[in-house]
Amino acid sequence: MKIREYLLKLEDNLMTGGGRWVADFTESFWELPVGDTTFDMLILGHTRPRGFLLSRFFSWIALPNYPVACFAYSDDPELKRLSPSLKAIAEYGEKEEMPWAWLVIVNEGPFSRRARALVEKNDTKEIGIALVGLASQEITVSKSYIGRRMGRLAKRFK
């Protein structure tokens, strides 16, 4: 599977309710510069799902409504762009009052051992990171709750 194909499937999955237990994603941008980093894809959403009649009413009275985002970029097996990307996401999150965000890094080949260890050790609560190696069929996630949730959503699409 190619990177673009994977990102399209991830986008479709998130925007058609794949992440509904976490957030309702509604708007997607591609090739978007944020700070010094250009992300392949950015999907924006809110924690309150839209629903229909009763479900809309219950989500309105029971759920908080804050913005969330899923950032994605590719071709970085050594995670050289990770640090500026996290900085850009943190700045963006602060400006948009976004309590948390996901970062999905996709690579056609495998990620280096050092890169996987770096992500596995990452315990940032505000940003959940997932490494998706398409050829090796491997997903590595950061150990925060948000990161573990991303692991399920970033499943490999066949």
Added chain:
Amino acid sequence: MKTTAPLQIGNLLKTIAFLFFGLLILWALISYLMLREVYLHWVLLVFNLLLSIALGWRFYKSNYHTTFAYDQDGFEIERGDSRLSARWRDYSRVSLVHLGLGESAVRLYKDGDDFLQIPVSSLKLDPSEFRFQVMEFVKGQERGPDLGASSPRR
């Protein structure tokens, strides 16, 4: 210019059904007030249906029917009685929006929150493919300013 103006069956049928039942209730009220009974006859129902179709078609054309024409330089969108034409280079960002109930739209952002929405599902265009095509049109022209760390919506 490539033009698309598909018939939106759902909106047309919704309009006709709404008018049909509305006229039926109106007739029932009038006949009850005048005759002290609700007078119904199959000829009346057929007449009501024909009237609903005629009025519904007119309402649909003036409110829902969308015609979209575009080429690599710009586009023209006509929805009901309103019409807008613009150049792709007037916009700096493109996004795909999921509106719910299977409807999608492509948003074109100028500076700030100002955006124009193209209802791609109603126009029977492939939302994702069309979004990438529009991105190429916008990119092919002058790029908008870098948004820095601010929202793509701002």
